[in-house]
Amino acid sequence: MTMTSKKPGHENDSQLTVNKLQKSIQEMFGHKDSQRGVDGTFMWFMEEVGELAGALRSDNREELAGEFADVLAWLVTLANLTGIDLEQAVAKKYCKGCPRCMAEVCECQISAKP
Amino acid sequence: MTMTSKKPGHENDSQLTVNKLQKSIQEMFGHKDSQRGVDGTFMWFMEEVGELAGALRSDNREELAGEFADVLAWLVTLANLTGIDLEQAVAKKYCKGCPRCMAEVCECQISAKP
Numbered sequence: 001m002t003m004t005s006k007k008p009g010h011e012n013d014s015q016l017t018v019n020k021l022q023k024s025i026q027e028m029f030g031h032k033d034s035q036r037g038v039d040g041t042f043m044w045f046m047e048e049v050g051e052l053a054g055a056l057r058s059d060n061r062e063e064l065a066g067e068f069a070d071v072l073a074w075l076v077t078l079a080n081l082t083g084i085d086l087e088q089a090v091a092k093k094y095c096k097g098c099p100r101c102m103a104e105v106c107e108c109q110i111s112a113k114p
Numbered sequence: 115m116t117m118t119s120k121k122p123g124h125e126n127d128s129q130l131t132v133n134k135l136q137k138s139i140q141e142m143f144g145h146k147d148s149q150r151g152v153d154g155t156f157m158w159f160m161e162e163v164g165e166l167a168g169a170l171r172s173d174n175r176e177e178l179a180g181e182f183a184d185v186l187a188w189l190v191t192l193a194n195l196t197g198i199d200l201e202q203a204v205a206k207k208y209c210k211g212c213p214r215c216m217a218e219v220c221e222c223q224i225s226a227k228p
């Protein structure tokens with residue numbers, strides 16, 4: 001899997017599919033995740049969510065990017081453990097317009113979910 | 115953006131890149147997210163995290179998939195609001211082996227992070 005970049009001259013943008021990411025995380029950590037189980041993994045996930053909250057208050061962009069990556073990686077791990085196809089799940093709910101108003105540019109009230 | 119499926123006969127698997135998802139969420143919700151700001155959006159994100167926790171205890175697979183999608187969508191929204199390229203962030207940290215031991219199949223102790 002190649003690292004992507006938005007810098008000019010890099011033509012490999014946008015190659016990491018959610019599926020590829022999920023499979024990569026499975027190959028890398030699946031043997032350990034299955035030992036931790038869902039509950040234990042959720043604890044790690046929450047720790048990363050807390051770190052993301054902290055990074056959102058900081059000016060360190062690199063740290064912030066890293067915390068976003070960590071939360072996504074642990075979310076993917078939870079999906080692996082529960083056998084959820086994350087790409088299929090998000091494509092089904094969010095890639096045909098807003099899941100509530102169905103518009104391509106959401107027209108729901110600001111207070112409404114999502 | 116097309117909906118993906120793992121069912122036999124569907125050949126459009128694995129087409130949703132993290133970048134495409136981030137751009138799609140930006141187009142759909144960006145105008146509302148900017149009004150909410152990071153703090154308000156983080157509250158919505160946490161609500162979805164709580165719902166995911168509940169769904170992890172349920173036997174409803176469709177609900178579980180939906181909650182995973184919601185958490186991912188709100189994480190992407192937070193990335194949009196803070197100008198983080200989520201694909202680049204996760205590719206940089208997790209797509210060259212374990213960020214700690216650097217192995218393609220993580221060799222870190224089970225108690226170690228990640």
